[in-house]
Amino acid sequence: MGNKKNVYLFIKGKADGDAGMKNLLGGKGANLAEMANLNISVPAGFTITTEVCTYFMNSGGQYPEGLEKEVEEAMQLAGEAMGKTFADPKNPLLISVRSGARMSMPGMMETVLNVGLTSKTMPGLISKNGNERFIWDAYRRLITMYSDVVLEKAAGIEPEEGGGIRELLEKEMEKIKEAAGVKADTALGVEEMKMLCGIYKAKVKEILGVEFPDDPMEQIWGAIGAVFTSWNGKRAVSYRNIEGIPHDWGTAVNVQSMVFGNMGDDSATGVAFTRNPATGDNYFYGEFLLNAQGEDVVAGIRTPQALNEVSKMSGSDALPSLEETMPEQYKELYEIRNNLERHYRDMQDIEFTIENHKLYMLQTRVGKRNGIAAVRMAVDMEHEGLITKEEAIMRVRPDQINEFLLPMLDPKDEEAKQSDKIATGLPAGPGGAVGQIVFTADEAEAWAKTGKKVILVRNETSPEDVHGMHAAEAILTAMGGMTSHAALVARGWGKCCIVGCGALNIDVHKKQIEVNGRVLKEGDYISLNGSKGTVYTGKLDLFLVDPAKNEIFQEIMKWADDTRKLGVRTNADTPEDAAQARRFGAQGIGLCRTEHMFFGPDRILPMREMILAETKEDREKALAKLLPFQRDDFKGILRAMKGLPVTIRTLDPPLHEFLPHEPVNQGEVATELGITVKELRRKVAALHEFNPMLGHRGCRLGIVYPEITAMQARAILEAACALKKEGVEIYPEIMIPLIGTKAEFENQKAVVIKTADEVFKQEGISVDYLVGTMIEIPRAAITADKIAETAQFFSFGTNDLTQMTFGYSRDDIGSFLPEYIEKKILPVDPFQSLDQEGVGFLIGHAVEKGRAANPNLKVGICGEHGGDPASIEFCHSVNMDYVSCSPYRVPVARFAAAQSVLKEKG
Ligand code: ADP
Ligand code: MG
Numbered sequence: 001m002g003n004k005k006n007v008y009l010f011i012k013g014k015a016d017g018d019a020g021m022k023n024l025l026g027g028k029g030a031n032l033a034e035m036a037n038l039n040i041s042v043p044a045g046f047t048i049t050t051e052v053c054t055y056f057m058n059s060g061g062q063y064p065e066g067l068e069k070e071v072e073e074a075m076q077l078a079g080e081a082m083g084k085t086f087a088d089p090k091n092p093l094l095i096s097v098r099s100g101a102r103m104s105m106p107g108m109m110e111t112v113l114n115v116g117l118t119s120k121t122m123p124g125l126i127s128k129n130g131n132e133r134f135i136w137d138a139y140r141r142l143i144t145m146y147s148d149v150v151l152e153k154a155a156g157i158e159p160e161e162g163g164g165i166r167e168l169l170e171k172e173m174e175k176i177k178e179a180a181g182v183k184a185d186t187a188l189g190v191e192e193m194k195m196l197c198g199i200y201k202a203k204v205k206e207i208l209g210v211e212f213p214d215d216p217m218e219q220i221w222g223a224i225g226a227v228f229t230s231w232n233g234k235r236a237v238s239y240r241n242i243e244g245i246p247h248d249w250g251t252a253v254n255v256q257s258m259v260f261g262n263m264g265d266d267s268a269t270g271v272a273f274t275r276n277p278a279t280g281d282n283y284f285y286g287e288f289l290l291n292a293q294g295e296d297v298v299a300g301i302r303t304p305q306a307l308n309e310v311s312k313m314s315g316s317d318a319l320p321s322l323e324e325t326m327p328e329q330y331k332e333l334y335e336i337r338n339n340l341e342r343h344y345r346d347m348q349d350i351e352f353t354i355e356n357h358k359l360y361m362l363q364t365r366v367g368k369r370n371g372i373a374a375v376r377m378a379v380d381m382e383h384e385g386l387i388t389k390e391e392a393i394m395r396v397r398p399d400q401i402n403e404f405l406l407p408m409l410d411p412k413d414e415e416a417k418q419s420d421k422i423a424t425g426l427p428a429g430p431g432g433a434v435g436q437i438v439f440t441a442d443e444a445e446a447w448a449k450t451g452k453k454v455i456l457v458r459n460e461t462s463p464e465d466v467h468g469m470h471a472a473e474a475i476l477t478a479m480g481g482m483t484s485h486a487a488l489v490a491r492g493w494g495k496c497c498i499v500g501c502g503a504l505n506i507d508v509h510k511k512q513i514e515v516n517g518r519v520l521k522e523g524d525y526i527s528l529n530g531s532k533g534t535v536y537t538g539k540l541d542l543f544l545v546d547p548a549k550n551e552i553f554q555e556i557m558k559w560a561d562d563t564r565k566l567g568v569r570t571n572a573d574t575p576e577d578a579a580q581a582r583r584f585g586a587q588g589i590g591l592c593r594t595e596h597m598f599f600g601p602d603r604i605l606p607m608r609e610m611i612l613a614e615t616k617e618d619r620e621k622a623l624a625k626l627l628p629f630q631r632d633d634f635k636g637i638l639r640a641m642k643g644l645p646v647t648i649r650t651l652d653p654p655l656h657e658f659l660p661h662e663p664v665n666q667g668e669v670a671t672e673l674g675i676t677v678k679e680l681r682r683k684v685a686a687l688h689e690f691n692p693m694l695g696h697r698g699c700r701l702g703i704v705y706p707e708i709t710a711m712q713a714r715a716i717l718e719a720a721c722a723l724k725k726e727g728v729e730i731y732p733e734i735m736i737p738l739i740g741t742k743a744e745f746e747n748q749k750a751v752v753i754k755t756a757d758e759v760f761k762q763e764g765i766s767v768d769y770l771v772g773t774m775i776e777i778p779r780a781a782i783t784a785d786k787i788a789e790t791a792q793f794f795s796f797g798t799n800d801l802t803q804m805t806f807g808y809s810r811d812d813i814g815s816f817l818p819e820y821i822e823k824k825i826l827p828v829d830p831f832q833s834l835d836q837e838g839v840g841f842l843i844g845h846a847v848e849k850g851r852a853a854n855p856n857l858k859v860g861i862c863g864e865h866g867g868d869p870a871s872i873e874f875c876h877s878v879n880m881d882y883v884s885c886s887p888y889r890v891p892v893a894r895f896a897a898a899q900s901v902l903k904e905k906g
């Protein structure tokens with residue numbers, strides 16, 4: 001490492017580095033270099049590379065050979081550029097020592113300002129500058145930051161809550177202010193500041209047992225080491241864990257000449273965004289403080305003033321803007337804003353300081369933004385000719401598209417009501433919701449009917465709660481994980497949902513929740529942020545954007561549609577869901593499950609009769625009662641999807657799911673069916689399976705009871721014929737679930753064809769239809785070439801396929817999945833994002849073999865993965881024809897499909 005370059009200079013007009021060198025120089029260092037190259041006024045300085053940080057960490061705090069000399073030389077050159085010299089008693093240079101990793105980790109690491117102030121340099125500064133109070137104030141800040149960052153944190157001292165050196169020093173300041181009878185820091189005079197610095201130094205000695213360093217070189221190396229050490233500080237480590245940033249990247253250190261925004265009323269400091277990051281609107285947005293140093297703006301010590309007229313918000317309204325106060329500097333800043341946007345071709349988040357009327361830029365980086373702002377900026381920038389359509393599409397994360405579809409809690413209101421936060425759970429269904437607490441599904445439905453907005457609070461939810469979940473604004477459960485029933489269903493509906501909120505003690509009988517000593521009762525209002533998992537008491541403000549009316553949304557979606565190759569269908573069981581999905585751009589139904597249709601109050605009885613029937617004859621009688629219901633359901637769905645394909649799956653779940661298991665319900669049902677409770681219980685017992693998910697379900701039902709498949713095929717095709725007679729265009733596709741062998745498929749296909757022939761003869765008309773299969777058993781994937789000889793389409797049921805490939809039961813995975821993720825045995829929940837290596841291998845194999853055997857084979861995916869961007873990219877890569885997902889994921893899927901094409905292009 002001896003001859004490697006460790007230090008990169010940046011001086012206005014020339015820099016050793018540039019914006020492309022983020023890995024080596026960190027984001028801050030690379031962008032400071034870039035601005036210097038653009039001839040923007042950046043205080044001169046240099047960057048010590050991230051490689052030095054890794055060396056420092058791996059060698060137990062050593063620096064590579066030659067670093068000291070490189071730093072000294074760079075310091076000399078930076079000082080020359082500023083007309084000052086570090087440690088010089090007459091005309092000393094002061095510096096800041098700033099952290100800066102490859103990816104921005106805002107506020108997670110440390111920075112020390114005003115380094116270089118000592119008993120020797122201060123008199124020189126005072127006589128040169130003439131502002132004695134200012135120098136003592138700067139010294140006070142140095143003592144505070146340095147003892148906190150270097151002498152305490154980097155030294156590994158972990159003080160008790162409230163006993164940190166920074167807090168202790170701030171208390172001393174309060175005492176002095178009290179004694180002087182003033183409120184603002186700025187009201188303290190020279191003598192008080194001097195006294196304060198003395199008190200500070202004594203306190204540091206008393207608490208930390210060391211003398212505050214009075215040697216500039218000791219200060220600078222102390223600060224550099226502390227910034228490197230802060231890479232492994234607690235905050236930084238946990239932030240990296242959350243964001244998935246590798247721990248071995250390290251941070252760079254930027255050593256930069258200080259400029260002072262606190263030199264008087266001709267000085268200022270501020271933070272700005274080149275466009276509004278909350279709305280995306282194209283105007284310069286920001287805040288500043290007169291006579292202040294950088295950290296004051298962020299810390300919120302004083303109310304900042306608006307940069308310009310458009311940035312004025314309540315609170316800063318009364319105060320003059322920078323544009324009014326310093327028109328010349330504002331104009332210059334505005335030009336830099338335009339310059340930076342043109343150069344980076346993206347919204348920038350900038351820090352600036354004005355020292356005695358002279359403007360300096362201290363930082364620029366691509367600014368963070370919410371989804372709605374991201375889309376607005378991308379579309380605007382394309383219109384402005386700044387970026388291409390392709391770039392515009394790549395600027396938005398697919399998940400951000402979702403923000404257009406959901407009501408959200410107003411972030412400002414959330415900020416203001418932090419004290420009303422009562423608990424946090426898993427963010428299972430995004431968006432926000434406000435409503436009154438109810439404890440049962442029936443109550444949810446009843447209250448909702450009277451026009452009340454309710455939130456259904458349960459320990460956990462079961463399929464029997466579905467009506468209540470549908471009626472509720474949102475669902476909150478104490479148990480369950482991200483793949484739990486409630487979470488899954490809520491996501492499908494685009495409904496706000498928080499699960500696994502363990503702090504809630506729910507007492508359904510007393511109808512109350514006890515949470516951290518507070519008691520909430522039925523009818524009390526709560527507000528949920530489903531994107532973050534936070535629960536508040538009371539009503540927070542909501543806001544909603546209608547995507548159909550949003551031109552910007554429509555425009556970017558059109559670009560995405562023009563780009564993508566994958567079709568996007570939806571999973572929908574009802575005409576309402578189908579219509580909703582169509583409005584969101586679905587190009588057909590990829591999975592219509594028929595089992596939900598049997599739960600309606602008028603259908604469940606004949607369904608149970610069918611299950612209890614001892615003879616084929618009795619079974620057919622019961623099925624005949626179900627036929628008209630099913631036909632009407634299919635008519636509704638096919639009509640809602642007119643002109644588009646609709647894949648309908650024949651009965652899939654094991655039959656016991658349709659029978660009552662609770663003794664209380666059994667009596668009632670037995671009476672309805674006209675049998676004894678004993679008989680009913682015998683049947684329930686007979687249908688009991690040890691492993692129902694691997695039991696008598698899917699095509700196995702239709703093979704043992706072909707009359708069930710026949711009834712369903714008849715219902716579908718009679719509906720199709722009736723609609724065709726009305727002139728409605730329909731494209732039914734009948735899908736056989738859970739095939740493992742070709743013979744299974746052929747058996748069911750024969751039943752369908754025989755029924756179709758009967759129906760067409762009876763109706764005197766025929767319709768085009770397809771018969772295909774779900775591929776959800778590994779054996780089916782492996783023997784796909786055989787199955788494709790007769791199947792007209794494949795739809796990958798990746799929930800079951802994942803379940804059976806891993807041998808994990810999706811319903812029981814909660815007991816070990818968290819541990820698996822934490823121990824990195826699995827990178828992510830394979831039920832949320834497709835396991836490309838294993839399950840994906842089977843899919844790739846099946847697509848290739850299937851198409852080789854049958855070139856016309858249509859191939860798609862249904863199941864949760866169809867709405868997950870990473871899984872969609874995989875589906876694109878194996879050349880599927882379409883993905884199918886829940887209605888509220890359709891726009892996300894359209895968008896992710898477009899990005900898949902662009903990513904492939906590179
Ligand atoms: P962070 O990345 O946490 O924002 P920074 O390194 O940007 O940390 O520094 C914190 C604050 O100190 C910022 O407001 C910045 O503008 C200010 N600052 C840093 N270096 C200087 C400097 N050389 N002159 C004046 N202010 C500075
Ligand atoms: Mg900063």
Ligand code: MG
Pocket residue numbers: 737738776797800
């Ligand atoms: Mg399945």
